[in-house]
Amino acid sequence: MNWQEDIRPLEWMGSDPVAMRCACCGGAPSLWEVEREGVVTKMVNCDRAELRPGAEDAPITENCPMYSPSMAFNKATRREAVGYWNLVQARLAELRAQEPA
Ligand SMILES: [Zn+2]
Numbered sequence: 001m002n003w004q005e006d007i008r009p010l011e012w013m014g015s016d017p018v019a020m021r022c023a024c025c026g027g028a029p030s031l032w033e034v035e036r037e038g039v040v041t042k043m044v045n046c047d048r049a050e051l052r053p054g055a056e057d058a059p060i061t062e063n064c065p066m067y068s069p070s071m072a073f074n075k076a077t078r079r080e081a082v083g084y085w086n087l088v089q090a091r092l093a094e095l096r097a098q099e100p101a
Contacts, residue, residue, distance in 0.1 A: 006035040010042070010078075017082045022046035023092035025064045029085060032076055040072035044085035 010031040012019075019029035031071030034041050046066035069088075075081040 004037060008029040008033045008035075013078075016078055017086075019044050019082045020086050022048065022064060022066050023089040023096070024066050025051060027064055027066075031078065031081070036074075041076060042078045042081040043069075043073045043075070045073065045079050047071055 010033050012031060016031070019031075021028065025046060025048050027046040029044050030047040032045065033042045034043050045068060046064045048064040049067055051064055052061065052062045073081065073084060073088075075084055
């Protein structure tokens with residue numbers, strides 16, 4: 001697919017709901033504005049772009065899987081984006097805490 005896409009970082013504001021730390025790696029959450037085919041959405045993702053030890057020497061960056069999550073994370077508002085992010089992080093933590101069946 002060939003998308004026209006523009007992604008811009010946003011600053012957190014005091015009025016934003018608090019976003020949980022990444023359940024995969026503990027990284028800090030970051031807020032982004034995504035403009036795709038004229039539709040503007042907000043997205044929270046993990047800010048940790050280097051996971052592997054020595055990653056600064058890697059030919060490509062090796063990001064946390066939550067660094068650029070699926071389009072399901074693109075929401076109309078900042079609040080909805082944080083809400084969805086928190087739901088997923090809480091669920092990941094819950095699943096990880098469960099005993100294997
Ligand atoms: Zn992460």
